Amino acid sequence: MYFAALLARTEDGWQASEPDLDDVETLADLSDLARAAGDEEETVLVFIEQEDAWFGVIRVDGEEDPRIYVSDAAAAARSSYGEILLTDEVLGRDPADLDDLVDLDEIDQFVDLDGTEDGDDDDAAEAGPAGDHVPTGPVGDSDLLADLGMNGKELLALSGDGALTGEALGEVADALGCGDVLEAVR
Incomplete structure (x- = not known):
């Protein structure tokens, strides 16, 4: 079972919505969906989680390339949404x-x-x-949330061996000050 949320950082604080991922087939589609959720230069985060298997955080800042973090690449590689996130760049290829x-x-x-x-x-x-095998464990930019309140070490700790629970994205949202907003769309 999947859970996905869009979190847009606005002047009034964080706003969350549950995206429709039915038409998302590529990272570009997902980035466009994120950009549509916020104003031109706002930071938008996409949270995707496959229950107790892996989670991903995608950060889109305006027209910049998305920054991606995936908690377990091998688990995500077996998922249609996970495959979208596992670009050559994220995998270090x-x-x-x-x-x-x-x-x-x-x-x-x-x-x-x-x-x-x-x-x-x-x-x-x-x-x-x-x-080239997909690595087991976290991949991508673990510091993508550092300026928002969660450093890379904290994000990596949520992805550690056997530590992944259905609460990982909730803990990320709490660190960013938007836990209540995320729970409203859960």
Whole structure:
């Protein structure tokens, strides 16, 4: 089960809403949805959580590129919304390096329709291009909320081994001073 919320930081404080993610297929779609929730230069946060598995925080400041934090990349990689957040940049991959290592035209002949190579099982689906595995644990910008009241260490502590509970985003919101606003849309 998923939970998502948009938190826009306005002159009057935080305002929260529950977004409709049905039409969100890319990070650009999610960023546009966030920008539409606030005024031009306002900070908007998108909280996404898959119950007791992983959470993500996406920060959109005006027209700047979104900043992303994911509590557990491996868990998020098995989720349709999580996959949207796991960009090469968040995973620390350089797409140019992957292009040099892999000739996609040559690989096509060895890939079955299910996306795995002949003889491989579905566990290969967790691996990205050129066999890059998605790491277990937190990825992305852990300091994306530092200027709003939660430093990177505190955010990482919520993602620690077995520490993830359904309350992680509530704790983030409390640290930012918008816990009550978030609970109103939960």
